[in-house]
Amino acid sequence: MSGAAMTYSVMPSPIGPLTLVARDGTLVAVLMEGHRRPPVAESAWGDRVDDAHPDATRQLREYFDGGRTDFQLPLAPEGTDFQRAVWAALQDIEYGHTTSYGELALRVGRPGASRAVGAAVGRNPISIVVPCHRVIGADGTLTGYAGGEDRKRYLLDMERDGRLL
Structure with a gap:
């Protein structure tokens, strides 16, 4: 391709x-x-x-605009098999929710690989659509985001405030 x-x-x-x-x-x-x-x-x-x-x-x-909580688009992120597995797992994190790097490592079958998962999350080429902003530190802190922490906070706040209950 x-x-x-x-x-x-x-x-x-x-x-x-x-x-x-x-x-x-x-x-x-x-x-x-x-x-x-x-x-x-x-x-x-x-x-x-x-x-x-x-x-x-x-x-x-x-x-x-608050009218969409998931994306239906053809995607072709380029990366290693491990990166693509992490990016696929990111798409399973529901709108308005977060997960930790350690939890994400468990989801991809690599417990204890939270640093490697973090590196893969940081290399996500399709920001927002593949919601890497929904991954936070185990203690709830906002950690690293290729677009900057202010943007990560904005996206999380927007989703939290707009979440359908």
Whole structure:
């Protein structure tokens, strides 16, 4: 799949501009401005188009407007088998809920590998859609987030406040 051309677009959001990178209609990255360790190099983004992935743009807008709690999008995150297993487990964390790195390590069958899980979470290329912001420290503290702790807090507060009870 790496031979296909990529395109990208930038959409506004309450946490700043989001860059959506797609390959043949499949989302490969959602990056925030100032994203630490971006998993997809800017030189690989391809051509900028008005809307590289209209479904992702629409669903992200619905999420930020409080009308969407999960995403239904074709995804193609690139990473190791272990990283992809961690990213799949992230998608099982329900809207408005959090889990710890240790709990996530248990979910992927690697108890005691919370540091490795943390590294994989930090390399998640599809922010928000693959909800790495829902992973917190075992003591409840907000730990590391490629988009910055303020954005992580915003997303968690937004989900908590908008959660359907």
